[in-house]
Amino acid sequence: MSHITLTDFVETTFKTFNIPGVAVGVWLDGKEIYACYGVTSVDNPLPIDQNTLFALGSITKSFTATTLMRLVAEGKVELNAPVRRYIPELQLKDTQAADKVTVLNLLNHTSGLDWRVNADTGEGDDALERYVAKMAEVDLIAPLGSRVSYSQAGYNLLGRIIEKVTGQTFDRAVASLVFEPLGLSHSFFARDDIMTRRFAVGHDRSQDGTLSIARPWRHSRGDNPGGGIASSTADLLRWGRFHLGDGHAESGIRVLPTHVLHQMKDSTAELRASTLGDAIGLCWFLRDVDGVRTAGHGGSANGQFSELLIVPERNFAVISLTNAGPDGIPFNQEVVRWALENYLGIIDRDPEPISFDAARAQEIVGNYENEMMTFTIDTVGAGLRLEVLIKPEIRAAADQELPQDYAPFAFGLLPGDKDEYIITDGALKGQRGFFTRGTSGVVVGVDLAGRLFSRVQ
Template structure:
């Protein structure tokens, strides 16, 4: 694959979706290629390059999980141990859940915890402790171990375990146990580091439908374990190279034993009808595409989006970062799919939805919510639409700017039992999920992006 061909596709895709800046890194059999397009900011533009810092959002979880497993290798943490062994002060909304919760439940998102807390606990070294102290405010949406449901809060709690065990701040622990041994000098959690470098800012649509700079650059310090890391495509390829390897740094020193590195990529709990994957490993999303196993994680921030995907059996990795919503995820997905096909011959296509069924549409139409967001499924003669937005009261209570909502976009049901769906338009194009039924067969919830949204009761249901 020529560099010009890659660069041209990246440019065309960014222009098509109206995203100001995109950075791409690809690793094939040890050889790195890069393609960058556009600018870091519409207000203060600089060219995006391979060393431009982007906020990676939930890709950060792969660092938290790797450091946690480093502590497992050192005998300081046990995966099946109760979390209270390490954080005895933990209080949750459900006391039974707090007592039963294990480290493994947090790593593979089977804790049954709500998605996140919107709280500000400051920028001090006690930020994470303050966050965990408020976790009793978080909903317990399922019994511990009953199912997978993605939780930012769960990974923030893992970060607190790391602090308690090491005696360091979370950021210091990640730096000393992962970033420094692997030479990831352009990966950080701190603004002090970022503002001395070239960095991208996020963009969201304003009230007039025009892209505007997002004024909150990254999440709060209390959210660093789940979503606070900042990096470049060059550093992310180094990170991918490590996870495709045997657990050793370039120096030959062991950062993580090979068996634990491999265990991160082994299924622990299945996912149903999810774009994210077929199963969770230890943090990683595992997905079979066209006969090959992929291992990866995506992330989103305030108008910034990242994707890191590896194909271990083909010694391949791709990282993509973009800086505008709502179409950043679509840009990232298009580039990842193109690279899989053109570099590996692996084709990733969305399934075709069924023809519109008014009776089924009426059954599932409704309002569904989680702690911070509301999902609205509406039906009319043309078909179904799905929209997702942050709850107004959450926006009102937040002291910082929050990402823009996803307006209603077309969706369709998929063949099979009819309880899986796919979004076919808009910024969530290609997102898949499924509906949950109770013992009577009534629809009581819907999964989107690995998160369980509970149906809001109405007179009709």
């Protein structure tokens, strides 16, 4: 335990990483602690405080899942029901999967659906309906129910279920079922709501270290269920406290039955060699850190990165929001680790990789890809290197600017014969993944951040 305060640590660390602005919040012993530094934008700088809005990216999924669980608690949706009960018109490339995929498969990323649909379906009230129509083009990258594979498309499909069941737009349903009863007065989807308040913009760092505004500010409305909320550190602490509680809002309104709230943090599927966690509940990633169970979710928008972690048995929550890539990810990780160690005495350490093994390296060197990205592994001297790039044709077809690619990463294999690895430098330092072998024993795929890349021959 150090004698440095949260404000000291955050101020020093944000300067070390040279990020324009950060907002950190901790819930401890019934008290809120905030540390906010820097500015919303290098072009139009305004000071950041606990009410400044940041684009949350995938932390939005926890709001989508909670909204859906309200409908489950009211008997309007069943977790094990086929999605087609609510969206009869659903078409997927695999017609059998379209018949059988369940609501639970979407919630815990076991649908086998690829990461996302690369389409802008506009800003109208029909954006999700049009997005779901495009899902007939999405590949299944694994058999239904066979494994966890992180899918933005799956969560956007959940958003459409919410629309069909409530008769409201997704954004309105989340506001009425979650934002309003919980008093989340600084959480919004619509750009018109966001732009009239103080909000952070994302930044990218070029090779020479210069920061520039990341555009577009965020993706289109069809992506809202998977990543469309802008919110503040103060609202996210209130959100964390709700998920640490018994299902009541601070006002006394019951938002979820206690058992349903707790059910969201029960394991539904195991994760292998994943930085996301050891298992997944109903959206929440579950991880044992130093023998203590945590639940959390991260998020990345264009040049903005977010992290939310709760520790139920200690009634503790930590939030970290940043507005620059690629350094926002390691900044958030350092803040969360510091908070766990200094407030709870919980140490979170990365496992050590083994020394370079030329024979094992030869088995994995090569090219891999998914719908959006390529993943290349080669050796540099007595070391392994990986590079993940957005495909040129995806960039060319995009009707908006996509985030910059990361520089290549050094990585190492982990001890044992499980084909697991860890990234050892750069923005994704500490990220873990694993290789998949086919029936003949040859490596056929690699996982990173819950996403599968298949080997290209």
